[in-house]
Amino acid sequence: GAVVSQHPSRVICKSGTSVKIECRSLDFQATTMFWYRQFPKQSLMLMATSNEGSKATYEQGVEKDKFLINHASLTLSTLTVTSAHPEDSSFYICSARYRGLTNTEAFFGQGTRLTVV
């Protein structure tokens, strides 16, 4: 299967600081990447859909100014959590889909566990 690399896997930051999470498709080009957040014992909540070269589409209730998404190339999307607060502590996961294909499987990165203190 395709490989998606997410970095960092864990990060602890102070309240008020910003954290950047990278998601890379290593062996394929991804036009579309999805960003999810998962709280303990809950399912994946879609935050936004990131398309290469265009603005991300955010889900209702997700603050686009707080969760900045950049998809500058076909292999890299980044999520920046700005002015992080303890309630932003969560497991953030990206997934990527093959370039040019719709309705096909998406492959997940390893996830980033963010703890804001």
Added chain:
Amino acid sequence: QKEVEQNSGPLSVPEGAIASLNCTYSDRGSQSFFWYRQYSGKSPELIMSIYSNGDKEDGRFTAQLNKASQYVSLLTRDSQPSDSATYLCASYTGFQKLVFGTGTRLLVSP
């Protein structure tokens, strides 16, 4: 109504038994469906994808799709303790968003 629904479980089966996981979806326009497995603290991994009505088999896994009933299932034969995990059903909405059900926790006892 949620777009993808699953029973949260847990579903408990003995080792060697068949585990049956179910999922329903609300968008009749959905064309593709996926089963992911997620171990605690890890990200989901793809098990099966299914696009057409009927059954699709891959090793110990069989996915079943019934578009008329808007129903997808995953059967795991010869269940092993290592299969204990949360199983997530996913589908694309009409807006090309990949959405997930709440997941069903499967427990396979030795």
